[in-house]
Amino acid sequence: MSGFTIKHPGLLTLIQDSGRFGAHNLGLTNGGPLDALAFDWANRLLGNDNNATALEISFGGLSLESEIDTAIVVTGAEMPIKINDETMPQWQTHPVKKGDIIELGYAISGTRAYLAVAGGFSIPPSFGSSATVVREKIGGLNGDKLQAGDHLPCDTRENSQHYRLANVDRPKYNDGAILRVVLGYQQSAFDPVEHRRFFGSQYQVTDRSDRMGFRLEGEAIKSSIVGMLSEGICHGAIQIPADGQPIVLMNDRQTIGGYPKIGSVIPLDTAKLAQLSPGATINFESISPEYAHNLHWLAKSRFERTQPFRC
Amino acid sequence: MKIETAGQDAFIVYFADQASTSVSAQIQRAVNNIQTQMSDIIVDLIPSYASLLVIYNLDSCDSFATKSRLRVALANLEAEESQGGKLVTLPAYYSLESGPDLDIIAERGKISVDEVIEIHQQQEYRVYAIGFAPGFAYLGEVDERIAAPRLATPRQKVPLGAVAIADRQTAVYPAPSPGGWNLIGLCPTRMFDPLQEPSMPVQVGDRIQFKAIDRDEYLSLGGEL
Numbered sequence: 001m002s003g004f005t006i007k008h009p010g011l012l013t014l015i016q017d018s019g020r021f022g023a024h025n026l027g028l029t030n031g032g033p034l035d036a037l038a039f040d041w042a043n044r045l046l047g048n049d050n051n052a053t054a055l056e057i058s059f060g061g062l063s064l065e066s067e068i069d070t071a072i073v074v075t076g077a078e079m080p081i082k083i084n085d086e087t088m089p090q091w092q093t094h095p096v097k098k099g100d101i102i103e104l105g106y107a108i109s110g111t112r113a114y115l116a117v118a119g120g121f122s123i124p125p126s127f128g129s130s131a132t133v134v135r136e137k138i139g140g141l142n143g144d145k146l147q148a149g150d151h152l153p154c155d156t157r158e159n160s161q162h163y164r165l166a167n168v169d170r171p172k173y174n175d176g177a178i179l180r181v182v183l184g185y186q187q188s189a190f191d192p193v194e195h196r197r198f199f200g201s202q203y204q205v206t207d208r209s210d211r212m213g214f215r216l217e218g219e220a221i222k223s224s225i226v227g228m229l230s231e232g233i234c235h236g237a238i239q240i241p242a243d244g245q246p247i248v249l250m251n252d253r254q255t256i257g258g259y260p261k262i263g264s265v266i267p268l269d270t271a272k273l274a275q276l277s278p279g280a281t282i283n284f285e286s287i288s289p290e291y292a293h294n295l296h297w298l299a300k301s302r303f304e305r306t307q308p309f310r311c
Numbered sequence: 312m313k314i315e316t317a318g319q320d321a322f323i324v325y326f327a328d329q330a331s332t333s334v335s336a337q338i339q340r341a342v343n344n345i346q347t348q349m350s351d352i353i354v355d356l357i358p359s360y361a362s363l364l365v366i367y368n369l370d371s372c373d374s375f376a377t378k379s380r381l382r383v384a385l386a387n388l389e390a391e392e393s394q395g396g397k398l399v400t401l402p403a404y405y406s407l408e409s410g411p412d413l414d415i416i417a418e419r420g421k422i423s424v425d426e427v428i429e430i431h432q433q434q435e436y437r438v439y440a441i442g443f444a445p446g447f448a449y450l451g452e453v454d455e456r457i458a459a460p461r462l463a464t465p466r467q468k469v470p471l472g473a474v475a476i477a478d479r480q481t482a483v484y485p486a487p488s489p490g491g492w493n494l495i496g497l498c499p500t501r502m503f504d505p506l507q508e509p510s511m512p513v514q515v516g517d518r519i520q521f522k523a524i525d526r527d528e529y530l531s532l533g534g535e536l
Contacts, residue, residue, distance in 0.1 A: 024355040024366070026503070026511055027445045126505055136445050137486070138505065184316035185323060229330060230440055230449075232357025232364025234321040256359050256442030264318030289374050292319035296369055 001122060001153035002067040006146050010061030010104065015121065015140035015152075018051045020129035024255045030235060031131030031139060032251050034211060034274035035112050036267065037171060037303070038076035042116035045073045045093050045163045045308055052120030053130045055146070057113045060106035064152075066096045071118040071159035077110025077173060077275060092164035092311065093118075110173030110275040118157035133252050135212065163308040176281035177272040179248070181238065182292050185261035189223040190240075197221060198262060199284050203246065207278040211252040213239070214273055216282055220244025223260040230258040236265035238284075248273060266292045268299055314381060320354075320369040322381060323362055330360035330451060335437045336395035337388045338363055339516030344384040352377060358515040359440040360449075396516040398435070401483065403474050403496040403521045404529035405431070409536070410495035412459075416476065420456040428523060430454045431474075431495065436481060436519045446485030446503020446511050450519055453481050465491035472498045472534065474521070485511075499524075499534035 006013075016039070019032025033039035033056055043052045055062070060079045073093045074081050081088050082103045088094055090113075096102065104113065123130035123140065132140030141150055181199075190198070203218035221244045232255060233239075239247045239259040248265050249257075250273075263286070265273065273282070287295075317323040324341065327334045338358045345353060345365065352372040357364040367377045405428040407413055417424045436450035443449075458479045466489060469475070473484040475492035484490065485503035498521075504510055513519060530536070 021354050024357045024364075025441065025514065027441045027443065027447055127510075138445065182316060182319050184318060184321075229360040229362070230442065231323065231359045231362040232317075234318040234364060234366060236318055254443055255357055256440055263316075264321070266319050289316055289319055293369065293373060296319065300370075 001155070003121065003151060003153040004064045004066055004117070006148055006150040006152070007063040007065055007101070008061060009146040009148055009150070010057055010059065012058040013062050013146040014056045014058075014132040014134070015053060015123055015130055015146070016056045016132060017053045017130045019251065020127055020131050020133075020139065023127045024232070026127070027255055028127055028136060028138060029133055029253055029255055030251050031129065031133040033112075033114060034251055035076055035114070035271040037271055037299075038112070039114045040303065041091070041165060042073050042075040042114040043120070045075070045091070045165065046071060046116055046118045046159065048116060048118065048120050052116065053123050054114050054116035054120065057104055057115060059111055060104050060113070062115070063101060063103040066100045066102065067098055068154070068156045069095070069097050070154065070157045071095050071162065072102065072115060074104065074113055074115050076113040078108040079113045080105035080108070089164070091170055093159065093162045095159065095162070111277055112274055117154050118159050119155050122153045122155070135252060162311050164311050165306070165308045169306050173275045175276075176283075177269065177276060178283045178285050179265045179269040179273060180285050180287045180292065180295070181263045181265055182289050183263040183286055185237065185263065186223060186225055186228070187262050189225045189260055190221065190262055191224070194221050194223070198246075199286055203282040203284075205273075205276050205278050205280045205282060209278065211250055213250055213253055214248045216246045216248065218245070221246065221262070225260045228258055228260065230256045233257050233261070234264055236267060236270045237261045238263055238265060250274065266295065268295055312385060314378060316374075317364060321364060321366045322378065323364050324381070324385065325362050327361045330439055332437055334361050335439060335516055339395045340388045341385055342516070344388075345381070348384045349380055352380075357442070359442070396437070396518050398518045398520065399513050400520050400522050401498050401500050402524040402528070402532060403432075403498050404524050404526060404534060405474070405496035406526070408526075409497040409529070410474065412493035413495050416457055416459050416493055416495065419459055422456060427457050427495065430457050431481070432521045432523055434520070438513050438515050438517045438519065441511070441515055444485060444488060448482060448502065448511070448513055450481045452479040455479070459493045461491040462493065465489055469494065470497065472500075472502075474498050497529060497534055497536075499529055499532035
């Protein structure tokens with residue numbers, strides 16, 4: 001099958017679908033897009049299935065060549081996109097022809113962009129998903145990040161209609177975020193003073209942040225727990241190791257671990273965290289599980305009601 | 312038993328403060344009940360030493376309904392008397408060639424290398440948890456005489472199939488990786504093979520016994536040195 005060839009892979013470009021679910025019992029983590037909203041928009045603008053395989057480009061620097069006539073879109077972080085040296089807008093679908101060169105520069109705001117192609121890339125699933133988890137060597141092409149020369153198969157598509165998402169409907173990528181947290185796990189092992197300290201302090205994103213977890217720096221938080229048995233870790237869980245510095249566990253986290261956790265950041269907000277660079281400021285806000293559910297359904301409804309423009 | 316919130320779409324069930332064979336059997340029954348009664352809303356289950364993480368689909372069920380269905384699925388777990396889990400025998404080539412830390416463990420326990428090998432095989436272990444890496448099964452508990460803390464400096468590369476001990480746990484490495492466990496032998500059985508169905512020979516709650524094989528048997532079973 002023809003498709004696209006990678007000329008420069010950039011710092012970290014990964015094949016991702018919406019993630020791997022139902023394999024935690026084998027020790028396999030989720031993978032999938034760190035910013036699910038930007039990923040979902042990429043597929044939606046092209047009329048793709050919402051689980052279609054796309055690329056997650058961290059920090060930028062990707063270039064690839066098309067061997068087919070099709071359509072592409074780039075959403076997420078602001079990364080200057082050029083097709084055959086001509087600057088093109090993001091959040092808008094573009095026709096590409098055989099021989100076209102697509103280049104993404106380095107991120108201006110945000111850190112993760114998503115490049116989708118009409119019909120999605122054809123990557124055989126592993127445990128039900130094409131999502132790449134480099135640590136596990138699972139998914140994508142041989143479980144690895146993309147390399148120069150890699151070939152991404154996909155079908156020719158004739159998309160005569162093109163769509164763009166209005167500016168006002170696009171997420172904004174800022175220098176900080178308020179992360180909403182559902183209390184849980186060992187939260188009662190953190191006394192009221194520690195709770196106030198955690199929710200009243202500002203934290204910074206450190207450079208030791210990746211797809212496994214975002215390590216933050218700020219006021220140290222202490223729990224009364226000395227040692228505990230390893231247990232299952234859900235997406236967004238906030239681990240507080242002995243040094244008291246919080247780690248927000250992301251898509252490629254290990255599925256079990258033995259550090260105390262105060263609760264979990266809701267997925268809508270881990271998506272915001274994923275777009276931040278080292279030095280960005282974080283505040284935590286405690287919300288009830290019911291409020292988290294409302295936010296989840298409201299966001300879903302907003303996504304479904306928002307209509308892209310034909311262009 | 313306690314059911315706590317873990318995240319917006321997850322509960323964690325705590326069965327006890329400590330891991331034990333009976334707690335493990337209870338968790339195994341809970342997993343079976345949830346799989347049969349709640350498959351319409353369950354995304355993932357992570358059984359571990361004394362807990363079970365239950366991740367549900369927020370688009371098909373809210374937390375109230377999930378929690379009440381969980382309570383039903385978790386009722387009367389103690390009722391049945393069974394050991395639970397299947398018994399799996401894993402061959403192991405124990406030697407100083409394949410297990411470079413055998414003599415450290417022997418010295419520590421003031422026993423001979425042969426005794427370390429004998430003690431490791433005597434017991435039936437329980438798969439308490441799977442995690443850390445795909446297919447990495449934590450087996451417990453080893454006899455106190457062969458328990459040993461993790462290495463001060465982890466190895467850059469532990470080979471595929473390494474049989475290892477850390478504290479009172481033992482495991483077989485499912486893939487080559489860095490690791491700080493004490494190596495006592497090599498097992499030719501693949502603990503994780505993404506191309507096979509099932510991809511793992513064991514699941515949480517199963518019982519494992521090791522059986523010594525010699526160098527030739529190890530090689531003929533596909534083992535590499």
